[in-house]
Amino acid sequence: MDCCTPANNAVTTKSECPSCGEKGKNVQLITLKSLLKASALEAIKPENSYVFCSNPVCSIVYFSGNGSQTFVENDLKVPVFPKKQGADVPVCYCFDWTRERLLQAVEADQKPADQIKAHVQAGRCGCEVNNPQGACCLGNVNSLVRDLKEG
Structure with a gap:
């Protein structure tokens, strides 16, 4: 089972960010292990x-459920959608769909969502x-495409 299988996205425990107070979404440990730079990974x-x-205005990307540990954008190997607004920021990380590529x-x-969905259905995604x-x-791709069409 992967991250794009509905059963894996069905129920998530939510916690409030210690910096901005916004509700966050649980992520698997494998996500942090894959995306944190070595210096941050050593602290996990x-x-x-x-x-x-x-x-988008909060610098914290990940925080522990008990609030004792945080990781910021500079701790990650990749730019973070939706925190970074550049045209070259990935919206779909598995198949390299950036804001610019989606606009084009x-x-x-x-x-583009149909192309991505075909890859997902073929079992090629690794979003986690x-x-x-x-x-x-x-969800991010569909939302951005809708905004681009309306704008």
């Missing part, structure tokens, strides 16, 4: 549960190790 406490903060696809009247949110990116 595997017995802790970790939560992703999606607030929308302008060319292509359907590629996406800092530790979850399927299709």
